Amino acid sequence: MIKWLEDNTPKMVLAPSFIAVLIFVYGFIAWTAWVSLTRSRLLPKYEIEGFIQYDRLFASPRWDTAFTNLFIFGILFIVIAMILGLLLAILLDQNIRTEGALRTIYLYPMALSMIVTGTAWKWILNPGLGLEATVRGWGYENFTFDWLVNPDMAIYTIVIAAIWQSSGFVMALFLAGLRSVDGEIIKAAQVDGIPTWRVYTAIIIPSMAPIFLSAFIVLSHLAIKSFDLVIALTGGGPGYATDLPATYMYAMAFSRGDIGQAASSAMIMMMVVFTIVVPYLYSELRSKDG
Amino acid sequence: MADISPYTEARPSQAGKIALRWGLYLLLGLFAIFYLMPLFVMVMTSLKSLDEIRTGDLISLPREVTFDAWRTAWSGACTGIQCEGMRPYFWNSMLIAIPGVAISTLLGAMNGYVISQWNFRGANIIFSLMLFGCFIPFQVVLLPMARMLGMMGIAGTIPGLIFVHVIYGLGFTTLFFRNYYVSIPSELTKAAKVDGAGFFRIFWSIFLPLSIPIIVVTVIWQFTQIWNDFLFGVSFSQAGTQPVTVALNNIVNSTTGVKEYNVDMAAAIIAALPTLLVYVVAGKYFVRGLTAGSVKG
Amino acid sequence: MSPILEINNLFKSYGSTEILKDINVSIEEGDFLVLVGPSGCGKSTLLNCIAGLEPISGGALSIGGRDMTTVSPKDRDIAMVFQSYALYPTMTVAKNITFGMKVRGVDAATQAEKLAYVAQQLQIEPLLKRKPGQLSGGQRQRVAMGRALVRDPKLFLFDEPLSNLDAKLRVEMRTELKALHQRLGASMVYVTHDQIEAMTLATKIVVMKGGVIQQIGTPSEIYNRPANLFVADFMGSPAMNLIPAKTRSSDAGTHIEIARENDAPIVLSDSKNRDLPQDVILGVRPEDIADAAKLAGGEAQGAECLIDIVEPAGADTFAVMQLGGKHVTARLHSETTAAAGLPQKLTFDLGKASYFSPDTGLRLN
Numbered sequence: 037m038i039k040w041l042e043d044n045t046p047k048m049v050l051a052p053s054f055i056a057v058l059i060f061v062y063g064f065i066a067w068t069a070w071v072s073l074t075r076s077r078l079l080p081k082y083e084i085e086g087f088i089q090y091d092r093l094f095a096s097p098r099w100d101t102a103f104t105n106l107f108i109f110g111i112l113f114i115v116i117a118m119i120l121g122l123l124l125a126i127l128l129d130q131n132i133r134t135e136g137a138l139r140t141i142y143l144y145p146m147a148l149s150m151i152v153t154g155t156a157w158k159w160i161l162n163p164g165l166g167l168e169a170t171v172r173g174w175g176y177e178n179f180t181f182d183w184l185v186n187p188d189m190a191i192y193t194i195v196i197a198a199i200w201q202s203s204g205f206v207m208a209l210f211l212a213g214l215r216s217v218d219g220e221i222i223k224a225a226q227v228d229g230i231p232t233w234r235v236y237t238a239i240i241i242p243s244m245a246p247i248f249l250s251a252f253i254v255l256s257h258l259a260i261k262s263f264d265l266v267i268a269l270t271g272g273g274p275g276y277a278t279d280l281p282a283t284y285m286y287a288m289a290f291s292r293g294d295i296g297q298a299a300s301s302a303m304i305m306m307m308v309v310f311t312i313v314v315p316y317l318y319s320e321l322r323s324k325d326g
Numbered sequence: 327m328a329d330i331s332p333y334t335e336a337r338p339s340q341a342g343k344i345a346l347r348w349g350l351y352l353l354l355g356l357f358a359i360f361y362l363m364p365l366f367v368m369v370m371t372s373l374k375s376l377d378e379i380r381t382g383d384l385i386s387l388p389r390e391v392t393f394d395a396w397r398t399a400w401s402g403a404c405t406g407i408q409c410e411g412m413r414p415y416f417w418n419s420m421l422i423a424i425p426g427v428a429i430s431t432l433l434g435a436m437n438g439y440v441i442s443q444w445n446f447r448g449a450n451i452i453f454s455l456m457l458f459g460c461f462i463p464f465q466v467v468l469l470p471m472a473r474m475l476g477m478m479g480i481a482g483t484i485p486g487l488i489f490v491h492v493i494y495g496l497g498f499t500t501l502f503f504r505n506y507y508v509s510i511p512s513e514l515t516k517a518a519k520v521d522g523a524g525f526f527r528i529f530w531s532i533f534l535p536l537s538i539p540i541i542v543v544t545v546i547w548q549f550t551q552i553w554n555d556f557l558f559g560v561s562f563s564q565a566g567t568q569p570v571t572v573a574l575n576n577i578v579n580s581t582t583g584v585k586e587y588n589v590d591m592a593a594a595i596i597a598a599l600p601t602l603l604v605y606v607v608a609g610k611y612f613v614r615g616l617t618a619g620s621v622k623g
Numbered sequence: 624m625s626p627i628l629e630i631n632n633l634f635k636s637y638g639s640t641e642i643l644k645d646i647n648v649s650i651e652e653g654d655f656l657v658l659v660g661p662s663g664c665g666k667s668t669l670l671n672c673i674a675g676l677e678p679i680s681g682g683a684l685s686i687g688g689r690d691m692t693t694v695s696p697k698d699r700d701i702a703m704v705f706q707s708y709a710l711y712p713t714m715t716v717a718k719n720i721t722f723g724m725k726v727r728g729v730d731a732a733t734q735a736e737k738l739a740y741v742a743q744q745l746q747i748e749p750l751l752k753r754k755p756g757q758l759s760g761g762q763r764q765r766v767a768m769g770r771a772l773v774r775d776p777k778l779f780l781f782d783e784p785l786s787n788l789d790a791k792l793r794v795e796m797r798t799e800l801k802a803l804h805q806r807l808g809a810s811m812v813y814v815t816h817d818q819i820e821a822m823t824l825a826t827k828i829v830v831m832k833g834g835v836i837q838q839i840g841t842p843s844e845i846y847n848r849p850a851n852l853f854v855a856d857f858m859g860s861p862a863m864n865l866i867p868a869k870t871r872s873s874d875a876g877t878h879i880e881i882a883r884e885n886d887a888p889i890v891l892s893d894s895k896n897r898d899l900p901q902d903v904i905l906g907v908r909p910e911d912i913a914d915a916a917k918l919a920g921g922e923a924q925g926a927e928c929l930i931d932i933v934e935p936a937g938a939d940t941f942a943v944m945q946l947g948g949k950h951v952t953a954r955l956h957s958e959t960t961a962a963a964g965l966p967q968k969l970t971f972d973l974g975k976a977s978y979f980s981p982d983t984g985l986r987l988n
Binding site: 042045046047049050052053054056057058060061062063064065067068071080124127128130132134138140141142143144145146147148149150151152153155156157158159160165166167169170173200204205208209212257260261263264267268271281282285286289290295298299301302303305306309313317 | 350351353354357358360361362363364365367368371379380381383384385433436437440441444446449452454455456457458459461462463464465466467468469470471472473474493494496497500524525526550553554555556557560561571574575578579587590591593594595597598601602604605606609612613616617
């Protein structure tokens with residue numbers, strides 16, 4: 037008995053967490069998947085009815101907007117944050133004396149809640165008293181910057197705020213990557229007389245492919261989950277011009293009382309994450325075992 | 327002779343180098359302004375009176391510094407019908423974050439210890455399953471979790487929120503500790519076993535004393551995550567148990583009365599203060615958590 | 624007296640891969656058993672099985688006459704020294720050494736007394752208050768030994784304890800370890816991939832390959848009468864020369880003919896070994912090939928050989944030539960006249976020669 041206890045303590049210690057993950061992650065995913073196939077409205081029903089919720093979802097103009105927004109927002113956010121992060125990392129990598137302070141400044145938004153970020157940018161971008169009014173106050177009477185209240189442009193304010201929040205983090209990732217490149221290779225290149233910019237484009241950046249991949253994964257993950265920022269900055273408005281799948285799901289679940297729609301939209305989000313993350317995780321775990 | 331010395335050729339490029347250097351610093355400075363500007367605007371706005379704000383200059387210094395907005399934000403601003411300011415919600419967040427961080431860190435440490443040092447058949451599969459849990463969009467568990475909390479009788483309570491944060495934080499805390507412990511040679515555990523120490527003794531006497539850096543990283547990570555969370559807070563709380571982020575959003579978006587931008591900004595800074603403080607004090611560990619959570623995950 | 628360690632028909636497998644196959648070893652009290660073999664041969668796994676750190680898949684294992692199959696490491700009355708030393712990084716040297724006693728609830732006075740004794744034995748008294756991070760490799764090694772010694776176990780286990788030391792220190796520690804063994808008369812099992820360590824330390828050597836024991840014997844048995852081609856090649860440096868040859872029996876004994884490129888074959892005769900098959904592999908240690916000028920008696924017979932390479936190594940000079948399609952090394956005196964590219968008259972002493980079957984690799988004589 038004591039021997040058995042001794043041998044099985046590790047398993048028993050891990051068991052509660054494992055069971056919790058099984059229920060609260062995988063069990064819950066299964067529940068949501070199931071409910072997304074029913075006619076659930078205010079209360080969940082459990083008779084499978086096929087894909088009617090998905091049919092409703094794809095027929096819904098609001099979902100259409102939300103899903104399109106996800107791609108506009110996601111692509112712009114990821115591309116710009118990556119370019120900006122890489123640029124900052126390379127600039128900071130030039131033996132900058134104030135590197136520590138600058139790094140702290142570039143990265144601090146990452147410590148803030150998206151709600152705080154949204155609140156701040158909402159104030160800055162509001163046309164009545166914010167940036168627009170300020171610039172007009174400087175004498176440029178015709179200056180207009182009303183993206184926040186312009187249904188066609190409002191999604192870009194979310195892009196701006198999200199980049200402001202996350203690009204410093206991308207910089208930190210890239211900077212770590214730049215620093216981990218084998219110094220001897222760079223020395224060898226310098227001895228060969230290769231100019232600095234060529235060293236970056238031909239040697240350093242190609243060797244950071246895994247970091248690009250991680251940055252991409254993290255940013256796309258942030259983009260898909262983006263919820264707080266939209267709520268705080270635009271509330272999904274004007275109208276539902278800045279809805280994302282996350283806000284759509286929340287609205288269906290908690291204010292519209294349409295559990296079926298909430299579940300099916302959550303499943304679509306899940307699948308988008310899957311297609312991005314699963315190949316990555318798979319290769320990561322495989323390379324670790326190998 | 328001097329004309330053909332190599333220095334003459336180097337001279338223009340030397341000047342170019344200096345110009346390049348200045349350009350570099352200028353560029354870096356401009357970016358610094360971009361990142362600092364919102365914080366600066368927030369602070370300035372929070373120190374102005376509403377009248378001054380209405381004159382519409384975001385970045386001017388306040389003509390007259392007033393802390394009224396801060397006072398209101400802390401203890402008088404309205405979140406819907408209640409007008410108690412941020413104070414009760416600030417403490418709610420503390421009550422959620424502290425046990426949430428402590429429990430998830432402890433469990434993560436134990437899990438990481440088991441997975442890395444007591445490898446048994448299936449442990450790696452369990453780890454992969456837990457790791458994957460880090461990546462799901464939480465929307466997919468929102469509905470069943472709401473029902474589950476109801477069934478457990480902790481819906482809308484602070485223990486309920488602690489529970490949710492512990493469950494969905496486990497993946498990351500386990501990952502952190504597992505990756506840290508995996509680099510500790512298994513011979514250490516073997517030596518301790520031969521010395522007669524058991525599972526808990528080895529953890530307590532040998533692994534925990536080694537873990538200070540990763541504990542700091544994990545605590546900071548979890549604290550930031552929980553403190554800054556909005557989705558769980560808004561989904562699983564009710565009047566009186568809301569965390570600070572939800573309260574902030576309610577203050578800013580409450581439709582009653584005059585819009586008090588200075589109060590909004592003060593409230594936003596209050597909500598941001600603990601995590602900013604952590605970042606300033608222990609930025610190194612904060613960054614390590616961010617990069618560990620993404621590069622290795 | 625029953626053996627201190629006895630292993631019968633031990634099997635060990637991970638899933639479907641067999642790591643150890645039918646291991647049978649036993650040692651008496653005071654023996655110094657060395658498990659030696661190339662990496663991946665299963666020697667460390669076998670040691671871990673003895674320690675109880677790995678469960679065995681089949682067979683029996685007993686220490687001091689007690690069956691150990693289900694006994695935890697802590698109850699086996701063993702102590703173990705690891706390759707990385709495995710010192711607890713956050714504890715001082717003194718705490719490292721006394722940790723085992725503390726866990727077992729030994730009273731403080733006894734702990735202090737034993738610590739003092741071991742520290743004095745290993746001359747590590749000045750280090751007791753330091754942390755492992757502040758010690759040199761050799762000092763860590765001593766502390767790891769101290770942690771084992773203080774336990775005063777039935778059986779000491781060593782897992783390549785010297786392999787992380789630099790060459791000079793390794794030789795010093797080897798000598799010290801041998802002295803310690805002689806002083807304590809303790810029973811030890813020692814794993815190494817270094818055949819010199821095995822030869823110098825062991826009272827009994829187990830040579831392993833691919834999870835199978837190749838030969839068990841005293842160092843001199845292993846060296847002089849290797850059981851197969853693997854052992855012959857693995858033990859000894861430079862390795863034993865293994866030369867394909869043809870045999871012919873006559874009244875005087877066996878004639879052994881070694882083919883040469885661009886030259887007449889060398890024919891040697893061996894009066895001791897008869898009834899060898901026609902094709903053999905002749906095993907001759909480099910020291911059994913000598914300068915003809917330095918000829919000692921015995922069965923030595925001469926032949927003129929073209930020397931390809933000469934490698935002076937201080938006390939000896941190694942000469943390499945081509946015989947039977949193989950590089951053959953002779954260990955010559957440092958004052959040899961042998962020179963690369965020139966023929967040299969050498970003598971072959973077949974008194975200690977080994978013969979192996981080219982098909983099975985097994986020893987024939």
